Amino acid sequence: MFDFLKNLFSGEKSGDVAKERLQLVLIHDRNDIAPEKLEALKVDMVSLLKKYLEIDEMGIRMELERRNKSVALVADIPLKSSQRQIRGRKKNG
Amino acid sequence: MACRIIVITSGKGGVGKTTTTANLAVALANEGYRVVAIDGDVGLRNLDVIMGLENRIVYTLVDVIEGTCRLNQAMIRDKRTENLYMIPTAQSRTKDAVSAEQMLDICGQLRKEFDFVLIDSPAGIEAGFRNAAAGADEALVVTTPEVSAVRDADRIIGLLESMEKAPISLIINRIKPDMVKRGDMLSTEDVLDILAVDLIGVVPDDESVVTSSNKGEPLTFSNSSRATKAFLNIAKRICGNEVPFMDLSDDQKGFFSSLKRIFGN
Numbered sequence: 244m245f246d247f248l249k250n251l252f253s254g255e256k257s258g259d260v261a262k263e264r265l266q267l268v269l270i271h272d273r274n275d276i277a278p279e280k281l282e283a284l285k286v287d288m289v290s291l292l293k294k295y296l297e298i299d300e301m302g303i304r305m306e307l308e309r310r311n312k313s314v315a316l317v318a319d320i321p322l323k324s325s326q327r328q329i330r331g332r333k334k335n336g
Numbered sequence: 337m338a339c340r341i342i343v344i345t346s347g348k349g350g351v352g353k354t355t356t357t358a359n360l361a362v363a364l365a366n367e368g369y370r371v372v373a374i375d376g377d378v379g380l381r382n383l384d385v386i387m388g389l390e391n392r393i394v395y396t397l398v399d400v401i402e403g404t405c406r407l408n409q410a411m412i413r414d415k416r417t418e419n420l421y422m423i424p425t426a427q428s429r430t431k432d433a434v435s436a437e438q439m440l441d442i443c444g445q446l447r448k449e450f451d452f453v454l455i456d457s458p459a460g461i462e463a464g465f466r467n468a469a470a471g472a473d474e475a476l477v478v479t480t481p482e483v484s485a486v487r488d489a490d491r492i493i494g495l496l497e498s499m500e501k502a503p504i505s506l507i508i509n510r511i512k513p514d515m516v517k518r519g520d521m522l523s524t525e526d527v528l529d530i531l532a533v534d535l536i537g538v539v540p541d542d543e544s545v546v547t548s549s550n551k552g553e554p555l556t557f558s559n560s561s562r563a564t565k566a567f568l569n570i571a572k573r574i575c576g577n578e579v580p581f582m583d584l585s586d587d588q589k590g591f592f593s594s595l596k597r598i599f600g601n
Contacts (some may be wrong), residue, residue, distance in 0.1 A: 258521030
């Protein structure tokens, strides 16, 4: 009876919460990429990006991240600071 | 008819694999088919106690594999019905006592003598499950309407698909209609939405399942509870009959049902 009243006022049913949580966790489970695969993807991506940008290969981070209602592949790819900027900084300092 | 070999599995433990295996084996035998149920859970056998045949074990599946006895010596005939046999497994051994090839070989021998071979798989996704499933053509996946069980069911369905088992059908066990009505339990539709697999049965949570396991008498021998009816219906659907799903919404324990009863509506 208490649960019934709680449901009535909170608006959110625990069954709905369960479904939502399950859907999220399964997107993640089903897309779970083996570490070797992610590493191979990283190598491919780096070789592509290198054609256009100077990137800091050591600083690359890549992972699946759980968002609000989905899962995203998040890549953090730092660019190498260009020579000009460094020179500029030296001058000011 | 051509023999059908079906593995009953779930991923998560404790959702009712063994109970389902026992009840379906009895129900199919009562329909007139020749049935054998195999305990595939080496080291943690339970099908024998659920079926009430634990005192009749002489030889086990492992004895057959090791050549200690012939296959038919390990088959225990259930005297309560026609054409029902159970093959127990060893309790004091580990999962590696039976290999996938050996299971395949045993199933091949049983195929000639039976209409249905039901294999009760262990929980988990490791060797024990893989060996138990090795000889099966089809799979029944048992889950309960809980996040953890559905998640594991999803995993096991993926594995069964990669093992090319077909069809793969789902049984939702221990559903509580009054909780579903209140919105406090995943509904059948919710689970199907998530798993996208064929549903073959919904078994309501029922105290009779506990009492039947206490006694070692599968419900489908004689009981008339709603869980019994659900298992009988699943057996009929396995045989290809179209049986409408039971309406569980008229459950008498719900809050609104109590109100209705009070006000005589």
